[in-house]
Amino acid sequence: MRLRVPLALAAAGLLTLTACGSDEPTEAAAAGTSADGGGLTGTLTVFAAASLTDVFTDLGDQLMADNPDLTVTFNFAGSSALATQITQGAPADVFASANQTQMTVVTDAGLNSDEPTVFTENVLEIAVPADNPGDVTGLADFADADLTLAICAPDVPCGAAAEQVFEAAGITAQPDTLEEDVRAALTKVELGEVDAALVYASDVQSAGSGVQGIEFPEAEDAVNEYPITTLTAATNPDAAQAFLDLVESDAGQQALTDAGFRSPSS
Numbered sequence: 001m002r003l004r005v006p007l008a009l010a011a012a013g014l015l016t017l018t019a020c021g022s023d024e025p026t027e028a029a030a031a032g033t034s035a036d037g038g039g040l041t042g043t044l045t046v047f048a049a050a051s052l053t054d055v056f057t058d059l060g061d062q063l064m065a066d067n068p069d070l071t072v073t074f075n076f077a078g079s080s081a082l083a084t085q086i087t088q089g090a091p092a093d094v095f096a097s098a099n100q101t102q103m104t105v106v107t108d109a110g111l112n113s114d115e116p117t118v119f120t121e122n123v124l125e126i127a128v129p130a131d132n133p134g135d136v137t138g139l140a141d142f143a144d145a146d147l148t149l150a151i152c153a154p155d156v157p158c159g160a161a162a163e164q165v166f167e168a169a170g171i172t173a174q175p176d177t178l179e180e181d182v183r184a185a186l187t188k189v190e191l192g193e194v195d196a197a198l199v200y201a202s203d204v205q206s207a208g209s210g211v212q213g214i215e216f217p218e219a220e221d222a223v224n225e226y227p228i229t230t231l232t233a234a235t236n237p238d239a240a241q242a243f244l245d246l247v248e249s250d251a252g253q254q255a256l257t258d259a260g261f262r263s264p265s266s
Helices: 050-066 079-087 100-108 139-143 157-169 182-190 201-210 217-221 237-248 250-258
Strands: 003-005 042-049 070-077 094-096 117-122 124-129 149-152 177-179 196-200 211-214 224-230
Touching: 042 050, 042 079, 042 237, 050 070, 050 182, 050 201, 050 237, 050 250, 070 079, 070 237, 079 094, 079 100, 094 237, 100 157, 100 224, 117 237, 117 250, 124 157, 124 182, 124 201, 139 149, 139 157, 139 196, 149 157, 149 182, 157 196, 157 217, 157 224, 177 182, 182 196, 182 201, 182 211, 196 201, 201 211, 224 237, 237 250
Parallel strands: 003 070, 042 070, 042 094, 149 177, 149 196
Antiparallel strands: 094 224, 117 224, 124 196, 124 211
């Protein structure tokens, strides 16, 4: 079973997430393992950057297939929104951020149970509709006020990276909309509402034939490292560790590579 938590889900709403099974779970089930030790149980709640939506959903499905009594739920959103929710007390077992800055918000609050590890990297890419109606050719087009352009808000990782690449290229961007996360920016392109958006390479790949990607050299000036950690408030620490282990396993790393992410450089 797959459950997705809407992006706008507030912390209060997250409190209603409960484990599947009887109303009075055994002590072993409450701890995240079945009474006979045969697998993980209960609910695992993962907060993850929006760019991880597709690949993490697949990994969650895999973990549930291996543990039929486990339900994995996700809250996909901009990393800054997720970090804020966690520091305000939203219940979560795992946090995966699209950059180090938002992970630091959580670690500075002492809410991580382990040292975060970088599990993948990503770079920005220009996304345009398949027919490229704005004739966009490169990053310099983001200074063209005649085009309709989308980037992420500066407080989310894709927006912070956009500022870095514009600075590296000496461009004063003229965006028409600042989106709350990278998937919102991608959706603008898919719907034909903008001529171009700055998203991640993985998002261009996930969009398939409906979107055309344009690489640009300045992207290497803003490589996003993605850290992951389990959280001190985790109600299912065994499942949290199992998901983290899956992400960092050979199978998890291959899934990320197949989805357009890059292996960590260190």
